[in-house]
Amino acid sequence: MDQYVPVLIALILGGVVALVMTFASTMLGVKTHSAVKDEPFECGNPPSGSAWGRFSVKFYLAAILFIVFDVEVVFLYPWAVVFRQLGLFGFIAMLLFVLVLVVGLVYEVKKGGLEST
């Protein structure tokens, strides 16, 4: 477990930095309120519609595709660790695996799966 102590320190430090920044800005920052300033910010446009509005199912495709390629990357971690022991054999094995997924990537690009409109 000792090798995870740096991870724990990083987690605690991250939390402390976030808390300090939030409290410091509320304590030290100058606050001016007006009707326009208190509106939710929407990329400079006047806010329109409810924040709870429904999203198109097309965005769901982006999430599923993200998971698929995230799982692909998961296999790259152990491969990278044992890469030198495996040599050319491991390289070809991973090449085959990635090629299969490149077929999927080409397919989704051709079908317009990555277009946001």
Place this chain on the structure above:
Amino acid sequence: MDFVTFFALAIPLVVVAVMVIAHPSPVYSALFLVMTLFLLAVYFLFLNAHMVAALQIIVYAGAIMVLFLFVIMLLNLQSDTLRTQRHGLGRVAIIGGVILLAELGLLLQGSSSELAESSLPENFGTVEALGSQLFTKYLLPFEITGILLLVAVVGAVVLAKR
């Protein structure tokens, strides 16, 4: 894993897990689920499952949670609409809980002290151990996983683009 460490992890874990189902806002529930998954990852570390702990955070706390948040946004769940429709979920939960307790009881009866930590190989559960097994002994399942992921891509595109 001594008693102090166990309870220092188990109590927050149970609290955030209860908050997942108790919080009225689905987005907050999802965030509590992230905390639950993180704490579970720490348990995997104590079980010498280093790779599984990393996967728990990368895949579950990362990718699967993104999917959950997308579902929440797609369904447009609001805190007040959820209250009215809980069709006998309590009874299902009780049955599920009883089955789970029975399974835990069976597991405790069957367990023996032979499975001590000392009996594990030296690099058990590390990324190296997993990698050297995955790319030699289990190479075919690994390549088939690639095809499985390809099927998932094609399926998602076909269904969403209809």
